[in-house]
Amino acid sequence: MRAHTARLIDDRIRIEPRDVPTPEPGPRQLLVRVRAAGLNRGELLALRKQAPDAPTVLGIEAAGEVVQAGADTPPFRAGDRVMGRCRAAFADYALLDAHDAMAVPEGLSWAQAAATPIAAMVVYDMLIAQGRLAEDEWLLVTGASSGVGVAALQLAKALGARVVGTSGSAEKLAALERLGLDVGLRTRAPDFHDAVMAATGGKGVDLAVNIAGGSVFAECVRCLAFEGRLATVGYMDGVLEGRLDLAALHARRLTIFGVSSKGYGPEQRRRIVQGVADRILPLVADGRLAPAIDRTFSFDALEAAIARMESNEQLGKIVVGEA
Template sequence: MRAWWIRTGADTMVLELREVPRPAPGPGQLALRIEAAALNRGEFIAGHGLHATGAAARPAGFEAAGTVTAVGPDVQGWQPGDRVMGRCDGAFAEHGLMEVGEAFAMPEALSWEQAACATVTYLTAHDMLMAQGRLRAGEWLLVTGIASGVGVAALQVARALGARVMGTSGSSAKLERLRALGLDVALHTRGPDFVPAAREASGGRGVDLVVNTVGGSVFGACVEALAFQGRLATVGYVDGVVAAPLDLMALHKKRLMLFGVSNKLRTVPQRVAAAQAFGRELLPLMAEGRLLPLVDSVFPFDGLEHARQAMLSGRHIGKIVLRMG
């Protein structure tokens, strides 16, 4: 079968299309014919930590949807022909494997393209808004870089929880489109100058939860924008800034909680536990059509490099998907 591999060069990620053996499922695994796979920005940023510089190439992609072709020897509840979505290491391939604990039956409400991007970003949103962020109805959420895949998922989940949402973007057109998804306050900026507007919109008290998808260049402003007992989730650093000063007085007197959102060091059991929480609390909303992943564009299997360039250009809203059919 054909599969894309990725390695870290001196200052960029290099993609390679290879012919490799079709994988067979082991204990606790599903084999699937992959129909679609989603791009995730962190995988394509050199120095982001998903790939060590100079390390050997590895299968690319980690989120997909497809049709089960075989099940592992101890797997129950799944059979060939089932439609499945979830985390899938080496997702940019014609066939792949999923761990049963991270696989979900694909809701009828979703297309292949939507299903391909229905897990990782919404698992992340569940982690930062619900599991750690404890966002409640009536509270204010601020998302920097809200037009990203994670940002759009956060917007949708927050609205489903009854929270109010403000978000930043350097594109007024993107912000206008997100108003249709429930964005309450659009902050047209790429910089750290959003604090006065955020405070004004929240009645002067600040926001209850900030999701920082941008990085260190706006970290200080995120802390400043928080209300008493506010929470700050750091989920990425697309600006490449991985260090920033911390206002310890603000942390102290406002009783703030700062936390990271990442799967990099999680064990498989920890990932499975998070996936099951997503399955209980968010997957039913997808089945009802209340949470629908926003697919910006779809590229053919051979067009992964073009899809990557589209992602790096930053012009998309939501997710970019690779279609295998």
Template sequence: MPLPTNMRFVDLPSFGGPEVMRIGTGHVPVPGEGQVLVRVQAIGINRPDVAQRQGTYPPPKDASPILGLELSGEVAAIGPGVSGYSVGDKVCGLANGGAYAEFCLLPIGQVLPFPKGYDAVQAAALPEALFTVWANLFQMAGLTEGESVLIHGGSSGIGTTAIQLARAFGAEVYATAGSADKCKACEKLGAKRAINYKSEDFAEVIRAQTGGHGVDVVLDMVGAAYFEKNIASLARDGCLSIIALLGGAVADRANLAPIMAKRLTVTGSTMRPRTLEEKRAIRDDLLSQVFPLLEAGKAAPVIHRTFAFEDVVEAHKLMETSSHIGKITLTV
């Protein structure tokens, strides 16, 4: 199929609520060195997309200004220096922006094949969560078999992925969520105990569940509001891994003494500023360590709802309610 000159994309003429987004028309991008052009079939929606739309998460200077960090589809064109992929191959990947469009460029080190048996929607729901969870929970925090982990936001796209992967790799999993239904979903995915943060003190529950020992790792997307309780929930030599700051970035008057007393590690990262080489290393680990689990049915993306591309405003409105369990996706 010949490439068109123009494509539809989600335009953001101004920052604000979901209603500021429009379907616009622009030029189809041309793949450069080490890039493939993907004809997009499905798109995953993520919290950073919402933040970028609101004007609080600007893209890097070398990234596409178009929203969207993950997608699936077919390779439509190949840039110089690319090997291992052919036009027509079904792929998904982590985009440096630009996924909310009919065509999107992907660096070759951020491209993944469809897992066996997956369709476009399932594949589009994988990259952002897999890259984030693998880098923070396994590479940086070093979660291993026999350890325990507390995963905040357990019913989110990140959380549902983290619960399944942690369980698949032999960890004991605890999670927090904001309703009885969400807690039930977390436990169904493999959490030993899900904690309703609206009615329970998660630090007290973790203390009781672990006999006062605490967990080895906390994966946190809340930030300042949870900082001291996260520290209290950790066992000696434990690690707090911070991946988002939904509850604030500044922990006023936090008591740092337990970090020293328990020899704790506090780490954090964002995915977007990582180098191409760093993202490629994560991609390679995912192919060798995680894809066999996906293809064996030991982990899978949880899809809450799929919208048509033209209904992106409604999809963002749903994301902002936080009522979903798992991923929200678009089909093109």
């Protein structure tokens, strides 16, 4: 089968297609014919931290048809349309652990299905499981035009919350307003506290999602209401540290938490997947949530897809494969 390996050469990510054996599923795995796969910024950031010219397998989420099911993979069987987190997704075939697999809702295209798993698991974790976002509460999203940012906006509106989003692009903010953004702030700098407080009547936001990184961490803390929560889910700015106001943390009873599945075992990942199936996929199935796709590229154009993501021009998810 064909698979794609990435190398960092002269500070540019190069893709090398290669022929490799088709993997064999274990007893709790599904062999899936990949129809489309989502591209995620985190894997590109990780690649750029590696030694130059070291070959790397990319792709951490995919959608396709089950070709072969292991002995212990109920309720999935050959022919089922599935999506989920996996490894080496930019290939003809990929293995999905059964606890990471989800049935594709009726009506979703392959591209929409491939755009769903990672974003859905992240927003379920940070808005519902940990963030406890409720109807009529305020959410702040920094870097709101990213794939996770758009998914957070959409889920928050489905939950009945109000949303403030930041972006450096007026065009992206206008597009996000059409998706339900209540207040758009054009900035990439830590200068949005006053505007957030004005929008929320001086209260502050109940939950903040920091996708931008350490450069705006302290500003996000300043924007939190009493008993507010702050989710750290990314660092697009590359800044891994931020000042923490301990007096504010103490007096306003704030909660600060991280959103990552890196330390999760199979049972913890299964619980997140089940939460997505219970709380988010029904919203997708009935049309209240629709995966926002920036652009779909063919597998042969994977380098162009990566260039699109690193240009920071995207609005929503970038997908590789069938539309």
